[in-house]
Amino acid sequence: MSTLEATTADAPAVVVRNPVETRRRIRVGVIVGISTLLMLWMLLTTKGGDVSFAPTSPFDENQLSPITFPAQQTALISLIIVAALGLACVFTRGAVGVALGFLVGVAFLLGFLCWAYAGQPLPITNPLKGTLSYATPLIFGALAGALGERAGVINIAIEGQFLAGAFAASVSATVFGNYMGLIGGAAAGVLIAALLALFAIRYLVNQIVLGVVLVVFAGGITSFLLDQIPQTKQLTLNNPVVLQPKAIPGLSNIPVVGPALFTQTVLVYIMYASVVLVTFLLFETKWGLRVRAVGEHPTAADTVGIKVRWVRWQAVLLGGVFAGLGGAFFTVGTNGAFDKDISAGNGFIALAALIMGRWHPIGATLAALFFGFVFQMQNQLQLLQRIPSELLGMTPYIATVIAVAGFVGRVRPPAADGEPYVKG
Amino acid sequence: MSEQAKTEQPNPPDGPNAAPAPRKAVASLSAYLPTVTLAIASIVLALLVGAVLIIVSNDDALSKFSYFFSAPLDGIKAGLNAVGDAYWALLKGSVGSGAALRGTLEKAAPLICGGLGVSLAFRAGLFNIGAQGQLIAGATAAAYVGFTWNLPVVLHLLAALVAAMVAGGIWGGIVGLLKAQTGAHEVILTIMLNYVALQILRWLLNLNAFQAPGSDNPTSPLVDSDARFPQLFGVHLGFYVALLAAVGVWWLLSRTTLGFEMRAVGANPDAARTAGMSVAKAYVLAMVVAGLLAGLAGAQQIVGHQDPLTDGIAGSIGFDSITVALLGRATPSGTVLAALLFGALQSGGIQMQAATGTPLSLSTVLQALIVLFIAAPALVRSIVRIRSQDGAGTVLAKGWNA
Numbered sequence: 169m170s171t172l173e174a175t176t177a178d179a180p181a182v183v184v185r186n187p188v189e190t191r192r193r194i195r196v197g198v199i200v201g202i203s204t205l206l207m208l209w210m211l212l213t214t215k216g217g218d219v220s221f222a223p224t225s226p227f228d229e230n231q232l233s234p235i236t237f238p239a240q241q242t243a244l245i246s247l248i249i250v251a252a253l254g255l256a257c258v259f260t261r262g263a264v265g266v267a268l269g270f271l272v273g274v275a276f277l278l279g280f281l282c283w284a285y286a287g288q289p290l291p292i293t294n295p296l297k298g299t300l301s302y303a304t305p306l307i308f309g310a311l312a313g314a315l316g317e318r319a320g321v322i323n324i325a326i327e328g329q330f331l332a333g334a335f336a337a338s339v340s341a342t343v344f345g346n347y348m349g350l351i352g353g354a355a356a357g358v359l360i361a362a363l364l365a366l367f368a369i370r371y372l373v374n375q376i377v378l379g380v381v382l383v384v385f386a387g388g389i390t391s392f393l394l395d396q397i398p399q400t401k402q403l404t405l406n407n408p409v410v411l412q413p414k415a416i417p418g419l420s421n422i423p424v425v426g427p428a429l430f431t432q433t434v435l436v437y438i439m440y441a442s443v444v445l446v447t448f449l450l451f452e453t454k455w456g457l458r459v460r461a462v463g464e465h466p467t468a469a470d471t472v473g474i475k476v477r478w479v480r481w482q483a484v485l486l487g488g489v490f491a492g493l494g495g496a497f498f499t500v501g502t503n504g505a506f507d508k509d510i511s512a513g514n515g516f517i518a519l520a521a522l523i524m525g526r527w528h529p530i531g532a533t534l535a536a537l538f539f540g541f542v543f544q545m546q547n548q549l550q551l552l553q554r555i556p557s558e559l560l561g562m563t564p565y566i567a568t569v570i571a572v573a574g575f576v577g578r579v580r581p582p583a584a585d586g587e588p589y590v591k592g
Numbered sequence: 593m594s595e596q597a598k599t600e601q602p603n604p605p606d607g608p609n610a611a612p613a614p615r616k617a618v619a620s621l622s623a624y625l626p627t628v629t630l631a632i633a634s635i636v637l638a639l640l641v642g643a644v645l646i647i648v649s650n651d652d653a654l655s656k657f658s659y660f661f662s663a664p665l666d667g668i669k670a671g672l673n674a675v676g677d678a679y680w681a682l683l684k685g686s687v688g689s690g691a692a693l694r695g696t697l698e699k700a701a702p703l704i705c706g707g708l709g710v711s712l713a714f715r716a717g718l719f720n721i722g723a724q725g726q727l728i729a730g731a732t733a734a735a736y737v738g739f740t741w742n743l744p745v746v747l748h749l750l751a752a753l754v755a756a757m758v759a760g761g762i763w764g765g766i767v768g769l770l771k772a773q774t775g776a777h778e779v780i781l782t783i784m785l786n787y788v789a790l791q792i793l794r795w796l797l798n799l800n801a802f803q804a805p806g807s808d809n810p811t812s813p814l815v816d817s818d819a820r821f822p823q824l825f826g827v828h829l830g831f832y833v834a835l836l837a838a839v840g841v842w843w844l845l846s847r848t849t850l851g852f853e854m855r856a857v858g859a860n861p862d863a864a865r866t867a868g869m870s871v872a873k874a875y876v877l878a879m880v881v882a883g884l885l886a887g888l889a890g891a892q893q894i895v896g897h898q899d900p901l902t903d904g905i906a907g908s909i910g911f912d913s914i915t916v917a918l919l920g921r922a923t924p925s926g927t928v929l930a931a932l933l934f935g936a937l938q939s940g941g942i943q944m945q946a947a948t949g950t951p952l953s954l955s956t957v958l959q960a961l962i963v964l965f966i967a968a969p970a971l972v973r974s975i976v977r978i979r980s981q982d983g984a985g986t987v988l989a990k991g992w993n994a
Contacts, residue, residue, distance in 0.1 A: 191773070191774075195773070195774055367964065367967075367968050367971070370970075371968040371970045371971045372968075372970060373964075373967045373968045374967060376719055377918045377963070377967045378964070378967065380911075380914050380915060380918065381915065381918070381960050381963045381964045381967065382960075382964075384911070384915060384956060384959060384960040384963075385957060385960035385961065385964065387956065388953050388954075388955075388956030388957035388959075388960055389953075389957055391951070391953040391956070392645060392649070392951050392953040392954055392956075392957055395649075395951035395953060396648070396649050396951075513783075513787070516721075516783045517783070519779070519780075519783075520779075520780040520783060520784070523777050523779070523780055524780070556795055556798065558791050558792070558794040558795035558798065559791065559792075559795050561791045561794070562787060562788045562791035562792065564787075565784040565785070565787040565788045565791075566784070566788060568780065568784045569770070569776075569780075569781060569784050569785070569788075572774075572776040572777065572780050572781065572784075573770045573773075573774040573776040573781070574774070579775075579777065
């Protein structure tokens with residue numbers, strides 16, 4: 169769809185060969201070529217021996233025996249798959265192309281893992297749980313972004329909402345108990361969202377400016393407040409009890425997936441529900457239709473009697489709840505006490521996930537899971553020390569650049585995203 | 593409200609084509625006046641909010657406010673004292689003495705360069721969050737040239753600066769190229785490349801070639817003294833280089849064909865394309881020059897200070913550059929002024945922390961509030977009642993659709 173739009177804009181004359189498609193082929197071809205060469209090099213340097221994959225962690229109840237496979241042979245097979253399917257991928261478009269691209273990615277990962285793990289005593293551990301843990305705040309943040317931006321309010325301030333949410337969650341969990349932390353976090357997220365809405369909708373401030381400023385503001389105010397808590401009072405004000413995982417009976421007994429997905433903290437379960445809820449709200453309810461209407465064509469929405477600004481307020485404030493919960497994940501969800509800049513840029517990665525997922529809650533969730541997976545793989549591979557950890561540390565970001573530049577390409581935001589509405 | 597909104601947005605918000613309009617203000621000095629009043633009012637408002645934070649953070653004032661209703665004067669007096677002390681220290685620490693002034697200017701220098709980079713990209717319709725990464729690339733290159741090469745006095749400094757600009761330019765150029773060729777969004781690309789640059793720096797700092805001899809710390813040796821900025825009228829040369837860069841950017845944007853094309857593409861890429869301009873070229877070159885300027889900011893951090901290269905070399909300058917550019921409304925002169933203000937706040941903030949114990953993070957809050965108020969003229973006007981004139985609302989970056 170996006171290629172179609174670009175075609176009309178890009179092609180001045182009638183040409184038989186579609187230049188956009190040609191460019192896409194070159195792009196994909198270059199990526200496939202580089203990956204094939206990389207895999208060839210890895211195949212040549214792969215050590216002999218077996219690689220094993222342990223689907224269950226030693227702490228799980230139902231133990232499954234690890235799957236073992238010969239490293240070099242598997243690397244060879246995955247090289248062939250990457251080369252063949254990659255070539256096919258260059259010449260196919262649409263859903264088939266996406267599926268092929270996905271398979272190429274999986275094969276590449278397999279070959280890479282064979283290279284990394286061959287001759288190592290460690291098995292490849294199941295990355296599912298870690299993926300989810302990295303992805304949870306990203307998903308919350310991306311949902312917040314999706315709600316706001318579908319209504320036409322750009323939210324770059326997700327990072328700021330995370331920081332405020334994390335701080336408030338930590339303090340309120342310490343003072344009132346850890347479930348109150350979730351409420352405190354959500355409230356702080358709503359507070360920043362209210363600032364965003366006030367300045368964007370009421371005072372027509374440029375929303376990109378506003379987002380950046382709110383991130384700086386939230387960062388400044390949370391570290392200012394943290395500085396106000398004297399060392400002696402740290403334990404009574406900033407020392408929450410971290411949420412404990414709770415197994416869902418039945419579901420948590422599913423082999424492999426169960427312990428990873430259904431033995432989690434309440435916050436993760438809220439995240440599952442939130443994805444469903446936001447998707448349902450946006451695409452199945454009258455309210456969601458209104459939200460999307462004011463984000464695409466506010467004047468038309470106004471004409472049929474929708475209160476544009478009020479709907480935008482609602483969407484942004486609701487988004488604040490999710491962003492605040494995402495922030496709470498950093499304190500009550502995992503780390504405990506709040507520290508300066510605890511979200512470490514995750515808000516911006518959530519924003520990237522939102523854009524990669526094309527402003528759709530499900531797409532954004534998948535993109536966030538992709539980020540989570542790459543972070544987790546990086547984390548696991550660090551133990552092997554085959555690649556300097558700093559270089560490994562940049563793979564998630566390089567992967568994003570490749571994904572965005574190579575496969576996602578031009579995306580279309582909601583038409584009125586970032587444009588304040590003035591009744592005229 | 594709606595009336596207010598109408599008057600302050602002469603260009604309907606749906607017009608990306610509206611961007612060049614506020615430039616008309618350059619024509620006469622008087623047109624700047626409402627902007628100046630607005631800026632002063634915004635700063636005053638930000639300081640007022642900051643005052644509340646200072647009182648809250650001051651134990652003495654807080655304890656006296658606890659019996660506010662029985663003896664209100666005590667609380668007010670203590671509060672005013674705390675605020676007065678803190679702001680007096682802030683002022684003294686920023687412009688109160690020669691050394692303070694020097695600190696302010698030297699803090700402002702990298703902010704000017706970085707801010708110019710962000711501003712320039714803005715004018716071409718690109719939201720460059722990547723100043724941080726470009727700055728790291730520049731600082732790394734400058735440091736490497738500075739401590740490994742042996743060159744004569746003037747040449748060495750020049751080589752370090754050029755290396756920094758080339759490295760920053762390449763780092764920025766990658767973004768422009770990917771954006772132009774694949775349509776990938778520059779916000780994602782720049783965010784990701786910031787992290788990549790930081791990781792590369794960390795990796796380099798673990799190599800022997802980048803470590804101080806005999807040390808295993810991830811810290812480079814100091815650059816040679818002949819690769820440092822010499823002092824000129826009490827401030828190091830870097831400040832003048834930054835001013836020169838501002839003039840250069842002004843010249844590029846308003847006096848050259850390329851600058852015109854960048855602005856045209858920034859205002860409306862479709863119209864620019866129809867007019868026969870190459871949008872891709874404008875994007876790539878804008879990002880190259882933006883990266884070059886940020887790289888220069890990185891060099892400032894290395895050859896302007898006595899500091900070695902560490903992974904914290906960029907500090908928060910990359911992000912502060914964005915706020916500086918926004919505050920300066922993406923104009924070169926505005927960027928310089930905004931950078932001076934931020935330099936003063938940061939330099940004075942250190943003094944304020946030392947003298948009164950008010951945390952340095954107050955400076956950050958003040959910076960954010962000033963930009964927020966300046967960006968919301970409607971709010972400031974409703975509080976201070978300034979005559980509304982030109983479109984003081986910033987229209988520089990539209991949305992994702994830019």
